[in-house]
Amino acid sequence: MKRRKWSAEEKMNIVIEGLKGEQSVAEICRQHNISQILYYRWKDEFIQGGMGALSGKQRKTAKEDAAVQAKLDEYEKLIGKLTVKISTLKKRSTSEQGALGMYL
Template identity: 40%
Template structure:
């Protein structure tokens, strides 16, 4: 019986994990700014948004630290995976272009040497 309870609890946790909402950066910023405005309590805001207050405070801390770094002149940021993927594809295309141009250049030089 205890094994069934354990199994049911783990199943519920698994379902919650899979159905958890992923917030976009825009949504996180909106929620943090709403909390900073102070028009309602953080507890009320979190209830309305369906998030844990610890998550709100984590987002708030990250938001403020990012702003502080930016204002301090730190313009370095991490690229998103889409940006990295696009850059890798562009890199492959450019390497292919260099290879084609090098081959064409070599062929032209051979033909020029053979004619002259």
């Protein structure tokens, strides 16, 4: 049987369902066909994530993300240029070695 992929939002909703206390964790797990171990793992991850947000660890802003992406694009262009240059130098080196061999 193939495992189901749960989205972050689905996991969060299931954990919140359990935190409300209107149903037992066992009932919630049966309804969603997940193990209690998985539920508690999601709950721990959810709480740790929330603690990280409350502890002042800030996420990158859209501006910072754009700056990182621009730098990445710049590096990709540079890699492309260097790759072409290396290829050209290798071809030139090979052709020069062939020409030298003819004279020896």
